Amino acid sequence: xxxxxxxxxxxxxxxxxxxxxxxxxxxxxxxxxxxxxxxxxxxxxxxxxxxxxxxxxxxxxxxxxxxxxxxxxxxxxxxxxxxxxxxxxxxxxxxxxxxxxxxxxxxxxxxxxxxxxxxxxxxxxxxxxxxxxxxxxxxxxxxxxxxxxxxxxxxxxxxxxxxxxxxxxxxxxxxxxxxxxxxxxxxxxxxxxxxxxxxxxxxxxxxxxxxxxxxxxxxxxxxxxxxxxxxxxxxxxxxxxxxxxxxxxxxxxxxxxxxxxxxxxxxxxxxxxxxxxxxxxxxxxxxxxxxxxxxxxxxxxxxxxxxxxxxxxxxxxxxxxxxxxxxxxxxxxxxxxxxxxxxxxxxxxxxxxxxxxxxxxxxxxxxxxxxxxxxxxxxxxxxxxxxxxxxxxxxxxxxxxxxxxxxxxxxxxxxxxxxxxxxxxxxxxxxxxxxxxxxxxxxxxxxxxxxxxxxxxxxxxxxxxxxxxxxxxxxxxxxxxxxxxxxxxxxxxxxxxxxxxxxxxxxxxxxxxxxxxxxxxxxxxxxxxxxxxxxxxxxxxxxxxxxxxxxxxxxxxxxxxxxxxxxxxxxxxxxxxxxxxxxxxxxxxxxxxxxxxxxxxxxxxxxxxxxxxxxx
Amino acid sequence: xxxxxxxxxxxxxxxxxxxxxxxxxxxxxxxxxxxxxxxxxxxxxxxxxxxxxxxxxxxxxxxxxxxxxxxxxxxxxxxxxxxxxxxxxxxxxxxxxxxxxxxxxxxxxxxxxxxxxxxxxxxxxxxxxxxxxxxxxxxxxxxxxxxxxxxxxxxxxxxxxxxxxxxxxxxxxxxxxxxxxxxxx
Numbered sequence: 015x016x017x018x019x020x021x022x023x024x025x026x027x028x029x030x031x032x033x034x035x036x037x038x039x040x041x042x043x044x045x046x047x048x049x050x051x052x053x054x055x056x057x058x059x060x061x062x063x064x065x066x067x068x069x070x071x072x073x074x075x076x077x078x079x080x081x082x083x084x085x086x087x088x089x090x091x092x093x094x095x096x097x098x099x100x101x102x103x104x105x106x107x108x109x110x111x112x113x114x115x116x117x118x119x120x121x122x123x124x125x126x127x128x129x130x131x132x133x134x135x136x137x138x139x140x141x142x143x144x145x146x147x148x149x150x151x152x153x154x155x156x157x158x159x160x161x162x163x164x165x166x167x168x169x170x171x172x173x174x175x176x177x178x179x180x181x182x183x184x185x186x187x188x189x190x191x192x193x194x195x196x197x198x199x200x201x202x203x204x205x206x207x208x209x210x211x212x213x214x215x216x217x218x219x220x221x222x223x224x225x226x227x228x229x230x231x232x233x234x235x236x237x238x239x240x241x242x243x244x245x246x247x248x249x250x251x252x253x254x255x256x257x258x259x260x261x262x263x264x265x266x267x268x269x270x271x272x273x274x275x276x277x278x279x280x281x282x283x284x285x286x287x288x289x290x291x292x293x294x295x296x297x298x299x300x301x302x303x304x305x306x307x308x309x310x311x312x313x314x315x316x317x318x319x320x321x322x323x324x325x326x327x328x329x330x331x332x333x334x335x336x337x338x339x340x341x342x343x344x345x346x347x348x349x350x351x352x353x354x355x356x357x358x359x360x361x362x363x364x365x366x367x368x369x370x371x372x373x374x375x376x377x378x379x380x381x382x383x384x385x386x387x388x389x390x391x392x393x394x395x396x397x398x399x400x401x402x403x404x405x406x407x408x409x410x411x412x413x414x415x416x417x418x419x420x421x422x423x424x425x426x427x428x429x430x431x432x433x434x435x436x437x438x439x440x441x442x443x444x445x446x447x448x449x450x451x452x453x454x455x456x457x458x459x460x461x462x463x464x465x466x467x468x469x470x471x472x473x474x475x476x477x478x479x480x481x482x483x484x485x486x487x488x489x490x491x492x493x494x495x496x497x498x499x500x501x502x503x504x505x506x507x508x509x510x511x512x513x514x515x516x517x518x519x520x521x522x523x524x525x526x527x528x529x530x531x532x533x534x535x536x537x538x539x540x541x542x543x544x545x546x547x548x549x550x551x552x553x554x555x556x557x558x559x560x561x562x563x564x565x566x567x568x569x570x571x572x573x574x575x576x577x578x579x580x581x582x583x584x585x586x587x588x589x590x591x592x593x594x595x596x597x598x599x600x601x602x603x604x605x606x607x608x609x610x611x612x613x614x615x616x617x618x619x620x621x622x623x624x625x626x627x628x629x630x
Numbered sequence: 631x632x633x634x635x636x637x638x639x640x641x642x643x644x645x646x647x648x649x650x651x652x653x654x655x656x657x658x659x660x661x662x663x664x665x666x667x668x669x670x671x672x673x674x675x676x677x678x679x680x681x682x683x684x685x686x687x688x689x690x691x692x693x694x695x696x697x698x699x700x701x702x703x704x705x706x707x708x709x710x711x712x713x714x715x716x717x718x719x720x721x722x723x724x725x726x727x728x729x730x731x732x733x734x735x736x737x738x739x740x741x742x743x744x745x746x747x748x749x750x751x752x753x754x755x756x757x758x759x760x761x762x763x764x765x766x767x768x769x770x771x772x773x774x775x776x777x778x779x780x781x782x783x784x785x786x787x788x789x790x791x792x793x794x795x796x797x798x799x800x801x802x803x804x805x806x807x808x809x810x811x812x813x814x815x
Contacts, residue, residue, distance in 0.1 A: 023803060024815055053815070054803035084761035084775045090814050091783065094724065102721055104811035109720060110713035111807075111815065113791040114798035117772050119760075136757040165813050173746070185746040189813070208809035242745035255811030303746075361757045 015362065016073055018063065019354030020056060020123075021080040021143070021346050023116050025209055027056040028347035028431075030379075031063035032354045035364055037151065039066035040379040040431040042347045045582035050630060051210060052579075055115065055122035056350075062381050072130035077123060078357040080349030081140035083116050085167040089189060097254040104255025136361060138353040140166025141317075142183060144341075147352030148316035149176035150359060150366060151373040152339035158310040159183075160301055163317035163345070164194035171300065171317070175308040179359040179366040184307060190253040191244045193296050194319050196235065199250055200289035202258040204282045205272030210630045216324055217465035219290035220536040221518060222283030226267060227291045233266055237292075241300030275629075278464070278518060294325040298333060305334040316341040316348060320492075321433065323540055327494040342377040342490035343432035351431075376548030377490060378438050380429025380582070385603040388584045392604065395588065396613050399604045405551065409558040411605060412598065416444050416559055416568070420597035421454060423573055425587045426551055430580070434491045435572035436542060437470060437552035439580050439587070441596065443531065443569040445469055450531035450569055452523060457595035460624055461576045464518035466539070467569045469532035472556055473543040475566035479529070480541055489549075491542040497527045502537060531569045542570060577627030593623040639698060641691040647698050648687035656680025706799050713798040720790040724783050 019030040022043075030040035039062065044050055046058035064070060090112065094105050115122060120135065138146070144161040156177040164170065170192035174183035197215075198208045206214045231237060236244045247253060249263040264270050272282055301313060313335040320326065321344050330338055341348045358364050385401065392399050402408035415422055422442045430436045441458060443450045445467075455463045468491055469479075477484045480495040488495070505513070509524045513535065527533040546553045560566040573581045575594060581587040584601045591599040591606065592615050599606040615623070639647075660676030687694040760771040772791070776784040807815040 025806060025812065051806050053806060054801075078757075082760055084771060087775075088761070088781075091724075093814060094721070095783075098725075102718075104808075104814055106714055106717040106721060107808065108811065108814040109717040109791075110710075110794050110798040111802050113717075113794035114713075114800065115803045116815075117791065118795060134758070137760050138757065139752050142751055169749075172749070174751070181751060183749055183751045186749045187745050188747060191745055195813070202809065209806075209812060236745075238744050240744050240746060244745050252810065252813060255814050257810045357757070360751070361754055363754075 015075045015358065015364075016067065016069060017076040017078060017354045017357045018060065018074050019078045019080065019350035019352070019357070020060070021349035021353070022055050022119075022122075023053055023111070024346050025051045025053050026345055026347040026433075027053055027059070028343070028350040029056045029059035029063045030351040030354050030431075031067045032351075032358060033067065035355070035358045035366065037351065037373060037375065037379060039063040039381075040343070040351055041381070041429065041582075042343075042431070042579075044579040045380065045429060048579055048586070050577060050579050050627065055126060057122075057126040060126045066381060070130060071127035072132065074127070074131055075133045076136060076354075076357050076361075077127075077131065077133065078136045078138055078353040078361075079119060080138055080143040080346070080353040082137045082167055083119060086140075087112060087117065089168055093253060093255070100256065101254035108255070136353075136357050138349075138356045139169075140349065141169040141172040141186060142181070142356060143349040143352035144316040144344075145172060145174050145176070145183060145314075145352065146181055146356045146359070147341045147343070147348040148314035148320075148339070149174075149181055150355040151341065151351070151369075152176075152312075152314045153368050153370045153372045154312040154314065154337070154339065155368045156310060157312040157314045157339075158301075158304040158308040158335070159314045159316075160304050161317040162193055162297065162300070162315075162319035164198060165189045165192055170194060173300070173304045173307055175310060176314065179364060181356070181360065187242055190247060190250070191242075193243060193293065193300075194317070195250070195252055196243075196245060197289060197293050197319065197322075199252065199258045199263070200285060203263070203267070203271045204286050204289075205274050205276065205278070207274070207630055208258060212318075213321065214465070215286045216290060216322060217534070218278065218283055218286040219324070220287070220534050220538065221464070221521065222280065222285070222287030224288040224291040225284050226288035229266065230288055230292050234263070235292075237296055237299070239299060240303040241296055241298075242303075243296060279516065290322075290324065293319070293322060294328050297322070297325045297329060301329050301333050301335065311336045313338040314341075315339070316344045316352070318345040320344040323492050323494045324538070326492055330493065339372060340490065340492045342374060342430075342434065342436075342492065344492075345433065347432065371487075371489075371547070374490075377431045377436060378428040378548070379431040380438075382428045383425075383584050383602060385601075388601045388604055391584060392588070392601075392606070397588065397606060398610045398612060399601075399606045401604050403603065405554070405603075406558075408600070408603060408605065409551075409555050412555060412600060413558050413562050415598045416442060417563060419444060419447055419450075421458065421595070423587060423591050423596040423599040424552075424555075425573065425581065425584060425599075425601050429582055432490070434542075435570060435580055436489075436491065437544060437549050437570065439573040439582070440470075440552075440570045441573050443467075444563075444565075445529040445531040445567045445569045446563075446565060448523075448525050448530050452519075454531075454569070454571060459571070459576050460594075462519050464522050466522060466530075466532050466534050467571045468540040468542060469529065469567045470542045470544050470552075470556060470570040472553070472560060472566040473545040475560070476541065476543045479567055480539060482541070487543040487545070488541045489543055489545065491540055493541060494538050495541050496537045497529065497533050497539055501527045501529065503527055529565075529567055532567065575624060575627065577629045589623065593620055639695075639702075644691040644694055644698055645688055647701070648691070648694050649684060651697075651701075652680045652684035652687070655683045706801070709797055709799045710802075713794060716790065716794045716797060720787055720794065723786055723790065
């Protein structure tokens with residue numbers, strides 16, 4: 015039985031194909047359309063999934079949509095019926111898209127699949143889709159399931175339990191009372207983009223002190239011991255669609271929101287630290303309540319808030335669960351996977367056996383490309399390349415580049431599903447370099463960032479570098495761990511002074527450990543562990559680097575420039591390579607050196623490339 | 631997966647656009663000729679005018695790309711304005727049909743109580759429904775939704791939504807919903 019799951023129209027549209035319960039393919043539309051967070055019907059992602067499954071639309075038995083459009087529409091209308099004229103502008107903007115797309119899903123589906131599709135069209139519930147994406151691919155036979163996001167139809171969070179093929183939601187919180195919306199409100203208030211800048215605010219938090227946390231708890235929300243919360247809506251305007259925060263919010267916290275791209279001061283850092291602390295506290299209470307409610311010892315987590323890896327680390331360390339698994343595509347893209355799995359296990363009542371280490375296959379579920387096809391493309395572009403048929407030779411050549419401080423663009427195997435680059439579409443560098451963070455930001459990302467990059471580390475050596483248990487893994491970059499004491503550096507007086515500098519770029523440039531490019535000011539790092547089973551050649555590259563240098567860690571950042579979706583195809587990767595100062599590009603078995611390329615883009619072309627993406 | 635890089639719009643799209651434009655230009659040319667000579671036979675001038683306009687675009691479709699893009703921008707802008715106007719009208723109608731401002735999204739429970747509400751997963755039979763109607767009747771889902779006795783406003787809105795859907799720019803879903811109001815999408 016072949017089931018296509020679809021999430022669309024909200025943000026991060028995606029498609030997933032499963033066959034007899036096994037995940038065959040999954041991709042986000044933005045990777046193909048090259049529009050970040052693309053919310054349109056995922057026609058290209060659907061085509062990619064069908065291609066990877068080797069089937070046509072006529073071979074599909076079921077298409078499962080990740081939520082119930084009419085229930086959500088009811089909420090839209092309830093908003094207008096509550097707020098009247100106050101919400102008018104936002105409703106007038108939203109209604110045409112509902113009329114054209116959301117209320118006529120069948121039309122978009124017919125366009126993508128043609129008339130060949132004769133199967134069932136099913137509609138899951140938004141939070142049930144999230145819950146299914148967390149539990150079914152997890153390695154657990156049974157688990158408590160928690161979903162946390164901004165809002166689905168009406169639910170904003172839910173608690174449930176999964177056992178075998180059964181998934182039962184037990185409780186939920188309803189709009190507008192939402193932990194995700196609270197976090198997004200602070201994301202907006204501190205000057206970042208809602209729905210994509212949340213991870214920046216999380217990265218800003220370690221610079222601040224949570225001096226506003228009590229004020230937030232006292233005025234903005236009622237947080238109960240069971241983690242449930244009620245927002246005081248007089249401080250927020252998001253329910254009416256006017257703005258995220260109200261004048262009352264601004265008055266309480268001492269001023270208007272920071273305008274994007276303006277300087278960040280200590281107050282913004284303290285606000286970020288405060289919002290982060292409140293979020294962590296709420297997540298800890300919610301997961302504790304889920305433990306009490308279900309009696310389970312394992313936890314499965316999904317929804318956009320589950321991408322908060324700092325809070326995830328605390329749940330694992332301080333919470334009551336022995337183990338937890340987080341869906342790597344925890345946001346709405348993962349809803350396509352959850353909807354498909356619900357159709358299989360619940361609607362079709364098919365049994366489930368938990369798979370170890372999990373059923374997500376490293377989240378490498380997108381398309382891959384053959385070296386022969388890449389050769390044809392590169393020849394057409396007039397590029398100069400070298401092909402390595404022996405993998406070891408290729409890996410040694412790349413280790414040479416990394417060891418000498420070069421930056422490598424790496425495209426290998428199937429593309430990642432989810433927001434993180436996990437070693438299939440990554441930019442790599444040596445974490446021991448004191449200039450790597452600045453170099454990568456200025457020459458490749460074209461930004462001045464206050465955040466360090468994320469490390470990839472050999473799973474077998476992760477506990478030697480980070481505060482992790484031996485064998486403990488974080489294959490999806492969803493946990494934060496501290497760099498171990500023995501790798502931390504003693505700071506001199508000058509460095510301590512630089513850590514007080516109002517300019518965050520100066521603070522982040524102070525080397526805090528033997529791996530300065532990946533160590534945050536509080537010694538934390540967003541860790542991805544790499545193993546042979548999931549990561550294959552990428553693991554062997556890291557092993558070769560370790561053998562040569564004794565360092566089991568590399569810097570891993572997403573293969574893109576600021577505002578651009580992560581590259582999908584060799585065409586995108588080549589464009590990024592030529593448009594930035596990446597030294598070496600690896601496209602499967604082919605290696606390109608920047609200095610050997612006969613053609614260089616003009617300044618005009620470079621400007622056009624860099625300005626073609628809206629800043630995130 | 632094969633590597634494909636099709637330019638957008640494709641040459642086929644450009645040629646189709648230019649054929650229609652040429653036909654329009656030919657018609658205008660023929661009408662002007664017939665009007666100035668007061669002779670309907672001059673309408674035959676439409677053909678050579680259309681052919682003359684069509685030829686360069688059909689032979690070198692890339693040369694008409696700027697014209698296509700300008701037309702596309704104009705068409706999208708016009709349809710957006712029309713859709714916003716219609717949407718505003720829908721809201722006015724809704725206002726008249728319903729007690730707007732009387733509903734409260736705030737749960738009525740005491741703030742001292744837990745905000746967790748007991749819920750269950752949807753029953754298997756509800757998977758075929760776009761809403762949670764336990765006893766669905768046959769027919770279009772939106773019509774069924776609009777016919778529900780609890781939603782008199784939906785019945786009023788239904789025909790306007792139909793027109794609105796036809797007017798709205800098909801490419802609008804590509805754009806990210808505005809950050810401050812994305813919960814409404």
